[in-house]
Amino acid sequence: MFEDSDFNIFNVDSLESRMQLIKTVIDLKFELAAKAILPILNASGQTWYAHVAKHLRRTTNAPDNTWVAFSPNKRGYKMMPHFELGIWSDHVYIYLAVEENMKPKHTVEAVEKLLTAQTAVSELPSDFVISLDHMVNVSHQLSVTAYREAITRFSEIKHSEILIGMKLSRGDSRFESGKDLLAITEVIENLLPIYEIIK
Template sequence: MVFERQDFDVFNAKSLDERMAKIRTIIDPKFVELSDKLLAILNHNDQSWFAHVAKHLRRTTNAPDNTWVALAPNKRGYKMLPHYEIGLWEDHVYFYLAVEENMKPSQTADIVSRLRKASDLIAILPKQFVLSTDHMVNRNELLTPTNYDQAVTRFEQVKHSEVLIGIVIDKQKYQDDAYDDEQVILTAFEQLHDIYKVLAH
């Protein structure tokens, strides 16, 4: 198990400085640990992948409501590419294959075409997969073909919209010390990687 029940308590810290200190010392090392295992898989192919741990540098007063690490085949950044994201909210861990708004407008037509091309693979994902349209909002819905098609259309038409598909692990799961969140995330990664290949190539 990578994360633990008490990890979610970092969000109880009210001030920016206190919460960031807890994120840096408690959560970020776990992001690095899990990222290293995924990078070992991803770097077996021709691309070199890199982990980007969220720094929240633009924040000056409000403490972040979530935090994450992104994995992308670019050392300088990830938002302009399809990428993987592991994150933590106060009530769950998530693992997403993410297409974010930073790909627009220069890549809109191309990435929307690829998102639609991936529809058949999306349709056969297990029923526990979910869909989000904003990685900064704690909200997701079931990943159904209809919901996915609507999200892709919205991504094409609405500037501040995203398409993120993956899994969430409720913090209640972490009451069981034997729960293997690492294996759950690695399995989800394997199930999503063929979709990533459609989006990226």
């Protein structure tokens, strides 16, 4: 689904030019991905919606990444656990995300659920990663220790998030073979039991 040329979009300096390419190239691929992802999510009997990032507040700096989020709320996604498929200049990611917009109203409840999910998280594939901010291109190998530290940070620091899932680095053979969408849907299937715990 994604091609190597898609990553070059984030090398375009102009806000207007980069946004035009995001809208005409990346967003169309997000919409295609949604056609494969939504049936998987809807299989539980709950209706899910795709929310493609619009970057409406940007007036000077072009976005360094962009994404489509999936949530069971038609109006938005930031206020609840959700799935996020995104792209940076060097990788595509698919995460189960708990973001700072849930705080402080739901912090205590969210932390309790995140702790309950610890066993399920420990059983995820070894190539899964954890990120603490969807707007920063940094992630680490997922481990129980890293997960618990992220929960502690989430409970104590206002601007903190927990995102777990997988990265497909630029040059990954699955892009060339057309198996990137299959890999993405498999990650969602792996993460769904954890979503059921933390939702």
